[in-house]
Amino acid sequence: MDYTHETYISPFTWRYGSAEMRTLWSDIGKRRLWRRVWVALAAAQAEVGLVTAAQVEDLRAHQDDVDWERAQEIEAELRHDLMAEVRAYAEQCPVGGPIIHLGATSMDIEDNADALRLREALGMVHARLAAVLAALAERIEAEADTPIMAYTHLQPAEPTTLGYRLSLYAQDLLDDYRAVAAVRERIRGKGFKGAVGTSASYGHLLEGRGITPQALEERIMAQLGLPAFPVTSQTYPRKMDFQVLSVLASIAQSAHKFALDLRLLQSPLFGELAEPFGRRQVGSSAMPFKRNPVASETICSLARAVAGLPRIAWDNAALSALERTLDDSANRRSALPEAFLAVDEILSRMAGIVRGLRLGREAMARNLATYGPFAATEPLLMALVVAGADRQAMHERIRDNAMAAWEAVQRGADNPLVDLLAADGAITRYLAPDEVRRLMREGAGVGDAPQRSRTLARTIREALHAVARDSSPRGG
Structure with a gap:
């Protein structure tokens, strides 16, 4: 057909x-x-x-x-x-x-072939992850000092840096990178153990030839370059499929987090980041002005599909009765390839987004100027307490002024919080107005975010270089 x-x-x-x-x-x-x-x-x-x-x-x-x-x-x-x-x-x-097929059962052939495919596919995913991590490391280093507002509960919180936010995604993906390598290292084939894993058919075949079924299996698997499970039923343990799909789902989760955040930050209300948008690209059939984050939305959509696949593998492993039932066969034909193809697409798109990431620096500065003063109240509160004020009383005074300033910001006015605090007699009783303004101007700061960002970028590069070094051919 x-x-x-x-x-x-x-x-x-x-x-x-x-x-x-x-x-x-x-x-x-x-x-x-x-x-x-x-x-x-x-x-x-x-x-x-x-x-x-x-x-x-x-x-x-x-x-x-x-x-x-x-x-x-x-x-x-x-x-x-x-x-x-x-x-x-x-x-x-x-x-x-x-x-052809002398002494073998179907799964002696199919499960060893599947193990070879799983191992090669994990190698491809590992390489895709390396490309994403390399692109992220470059961005992290470039933006380690770029101040932006951080948001908790989708509300402005304190300043951070763009490099540090990108480090959050990169750290998760670095964990995935290491996990893929570990799972790939553990891939094993069924070997050649016959219908129920006892090697009985090979024992009859080899009778009188001075070689055991296990020794024959070792010779075959050496040719394939694949280790074998020491114990199997008719199939290799389906727990291995579960472990493979679980690490793919972990990658999908990491990518989904990145893509969801980017979708939020690309909205005009934030405007801080945007995925690449082609000159001839169409965002909407009805609204020509739209610049929709379609690549990030695709990542999220595919990631959700991958997230459900480990459950299928869990059922296949848990519900395979006794030495084997065939109720795993049909779903494995789609679950395994589709998981790898989806993650392959997710990582390809993510690499393209990171490399072509568009930065809305004006929006970053605007959001920081609008919401940054609220974050500066924390060091002000500490300075007031050190100067002899009651912490709880000062917390209430700062809160009252902050709520008034928030209402002004919501009406579209500039943030008046600094002026309100510097004119509050309960506060200036302990700190002079100029000192209040100085503390607010210096703000909460970004702490050690730049240093932590650069450290992670170095860690990523070292991990990638180590793999490249270990996989490179050595002269003899």
């Missing part, structure tokens, strides 16, 4: 995710991995005299020649996709065909 846009196809087929990630999770890509596993199985069996070298070479010669149409014709009759691929492969291999 030809799939066109005249029938339903997944948006991940063409709209979301990179070509590389789609290729990895394609059916052709999966079947090539199956064939790679069959070749490794046959090669190990040839080493112990079960099959011939000529049969292995015949299989290897046709390893990449997947015939999708022929396999679908066979599957229509057999109703079993892996057995259909066995038959299609065997038709291409007159010498090696008769020994």
Whole structure:
């Protein structure tokens, strides 16, 4: 069947995710991995005299020649996709065909192939995360000293810096970067243990040949470059899928936080940040003036979808009765690739946003001038208490003046708080008006936000450099 846009196809087929990630999770890509596993199985069996070298070479010669149409014709009759691929492969291999899948059960092939895909896909995600982190580190360093208002409860709070706010997102993503590496390191295949994990079929096959099923498994897995679980049922433990989808959901959560904040800050009421907007880009079909944060909204939308996928994997792991039930198979066909494709798209868009981030410096200064004086009341309160005033009484006086100033700001007037405080006799009894103005002018400050921002940027660069160094080829 030809799939066109005249029938339903997944948006991940063409709209979301990179070509590389789609290729990895394609059916052709999966079947090539199956064939790679069959070749490794046959090669190990040839080493112990079960099959011939000529049969292995015949299989290897046709390893990449997947015939999708022929396999679908066979599957229509057999109703079993892996057995259909066995038959299609065997038709291409007159010498090696008769020994394909010798001693194996379906999941000896499929689960090892899936583990290889999971590991490669996590590597792609790790690289995407590295690109986002590198872009964030550059922005953090550039804006470490840029003062802005911080907001708690969506209300003005105290000043911070733009670099420090960006550090909040980067710190979460750095945790994700490390978590992806840890999960990827733990990826293991099922190995070759047969129908219920006992290796009984391989034991019968190897009888009298001086090699154990475990030793044969080790040879096969060495060819695949993949460690195996020491104990499995018919499948590898589905807890591994849960762990993989959980780390992807964690990335999605980190990106959602960044994108949601950017959507708020891009609104004209804040106006401090904005995602890139193309010269010919259209924000709304009805309102030509709109500059909607569509990339950030896409990130949030895809992140919500990813957030629900670990529950599917949890159910697959928890509800697989005894040695295996097949009720995980259908949902894994969509949950695993769609999680990776969604995160792939999320990180790609986030990298583009960070690199092209538009800064509304005038809006930052305006918001700081409007709301910054309210934050300056905290050091004023402390100075009043040190000068001998009653803290609770001064808190009430400052609050009364702040509420009056707030009402003026809401009417569109300049913030009159400094003038109100400097004219309040209860306050000037302890501090001269000029001292009140000085304290308010100096404000609450941004504390050690610049230093912490730069430290995190250095930590990110060191983490990225360490991975690059460890993965670079070494001379001999």
